[in-house]
Amino acid sequence: MRWGLVLGGGGILGGAWMVGALTALEDVHGLDARDAELIVGTSAGSVTAAMLGAGVSVPEMRAHQMGDMAHSGKLAEVDWDYDNITGGNLPPRPKLLGPGSASFVAANAKRLTRMPPTAILAALLPEGRGTLDTVGRMVRGLVPEGWSQHPGVRAVAMDFDSGRRVSFGDPGAPPAHLADAVTASCSIPGWYHPMSINGRRYIDGGACSCTNVDLAAGLGLDEVFVLAPMVSFAVDKPANVRARMERQWRERITRRCLREVAKVHKGGTDVTVVGPGPEDLEIIGGNLMATDRRHIVLETALRTTREALGDPEALHSLPEPMKDADQDVDVDLEVDDPRHLDPDGGRMHAHLEGTG
Numbered sequence: 383m384r385w386g387l388v389l390g391g392g393g394i395l396g397g398a399w400m401v402g403a404l405t406a407l408e409d410v411h412g413l414d415a416r417d418a419e420l421i422v423g424t425s426a427g428s429v430t431a432a433m434l435g436a437g438v439s440v441p442e443m444r445a446h447q448m449g450d451m452a453h454s455g456k457l458a459e460v461d462w463d464y465d466n467i468t469g470g471n472l473p474p475r476p477k478l479l480g481p482g483s484a485s486f487v488a489a490n491a492k493r494l495t496r497m498p499p500t501a502i503l504a505a506l507l508p509e510g511r512g513t514l515d516t517v518g519r520m521v522r523g524l525v526p527e528g529w530s531q532h533p534g535v536r537a538v539a540m541d542f543d544s545g546r547r548v549s550f551g552d553p554g555a556p557p558a559h560l561a562d563a564v565t566a567s568c569s570i571p572g573w574y575h576p577m578s579i580n581g582r583r584y585i586d587g588g589a590c591s592c593t594n595v596d597l598a599a600g601l602g603l604d605e606v607f608v609l610a611p612m613v614s615f616a617v618d619k620p621a622n623v624r625a626r627m628e629r630q631w632r633e634r635i636t637r638r639c640l641r642e643v644a645k646v647h648k649g650g651t652d653v654t655v656v657g658p659g660p661e662d663l664e665i666i667g668g669n670l671m672a673t674d675r676r677h678i679v680l681e682t683a684l685r686t687t688r689e690a691l692g693d694p695e696a697l698h699s700l701p702e703p704m705k706d707a708d709q710d711v712d713v714d715l716e717v718d719d720p721r722h723l724d725p726d727g728g729r730m731h732a733h734l735e736g737t738g
Contacts, residue, residue, distance in 0.1 A: 392611025
C-alpha cells in the first residue's frame with residue numbers, strides 16, 4: 383500500500399497530542415510512521431516530520447516526551463528542552479508597531495478577499511521578537527545539513543513577502559537545509575521573527591493552512607492519515623474566554639481542512655482525519671504553548687485516538703461544510719460539498735468523538 387501522513391500545526395501541546403496519536407495509529411493499523419511515502423509537516427508537525435525522516439521511531443518520541451532518556455534513541459543526544467524550547471508560554475513584546483509585511487499586502491492587494499484570513503492577519507501583525515534557534519539546533523542534531531534522508535518529508539512555510547505557500551522538500555521548492563525549513567515552518571507570526579532562507583523571509587505554514595492536506599493530492603496514494611491538533615469535529619464548552627475563542631477559530635480551521643481533504647479524496651485516495659475531541663480539548667485548554675500539560679495531553683491522546691482509529695466514522699456525518707461565501711479558502715481549493723463526493727473517490731473517515 384502507498385500511504386501518506388499529514389501532521390498539522392498545534393504548538394507544544396499539539397506536538398504532544400500528535401505523539402499520542404502516532405502511537406495509536408501504529409498500534410491500530412500495524413504501521414511504522416517512518417515508512418510513509420509522504421510526510422507533510424506544518425509548524426509543530428514539521429518538527430515531528432523531521433524526526434520521522436531522520437529515523438526516530440514513535441516509541442522513541444514518546445519516551446523523550448515523557449523524560450525517559452534511556453529509551454529515546456537518537457533524541458537522547460540532541461539539544462531539546464520541551465519546557466524552554468519556545469521561549470515561554472506567551473509571546474515577547476513584538477517589534478515596532480506596524481505590519482510585519484507591508485510587501486505582502488501590496489503584492490496581494492487585488493486578491494486579499496480570496497486569501498485565508500490567517501495569511502492576511504500574519505502580514506498585518508507586528509514582526510515578532512522571539513527566536514526558535516533551539517528548534518534549529520535540535521533538527522541539526524539529527525540532520526546536520528542538507529535535506530532529510532527520507533525524500534518524502536515536507537516542511538510547509540509561507541513566504542512572508544509574497545504570501546506564497548512553500549512546501550520545502552518538494553522538487554519544485556527553493557533549496558533549504560531541513561533545520562532552516564522546520565524553523566521557518568514553526569515561526570508563528572507576531573511571536574517569532576521570520577526565518578531568512580536564501581534572502582527570503584518565511585513564517586509558520588499555518589498562516590496558509592494548519593494542515594495543508596491538499597499537498598497529498600494527485601500523487602496516487604492509496605491512503606492518507608491526517609493527524610491534526612487544530613482540527614476538531616466535536617468540541618467542549620469551556621468557561622474561559624480565551625479557550626472559547628480558540629474553539630471558534632478551530633471550527634474555521636476544520637472547515638478548511640475538509641475542503642483540502644475533499645481535494646485529495648477526489649483522486650481516489652482514502653483519507654482518515656484525526657483531531658482532538660472534547661476530552662482532549664478540556665485538558666489542552668486555551669493555550670497550546672502551555673508546556674506544563676504536555677504529559678497528560680499525550681497520555682489522553684493515546685486513549686482517545688486509539689478508540690477513534692479503531693472505529694472511525696464516515697465524514698458524511700460532519701456538520702455543514704463551509705460555504706463559498708465565507709471566502710476562507712484559496713480559489714484552487716474550491717470543491718464540492720464533502721458530503722456529496724464523487725462515488726469513484728476514496729473513503730473518508732474522521733475522529734468523531736461524542737460530546738458526552
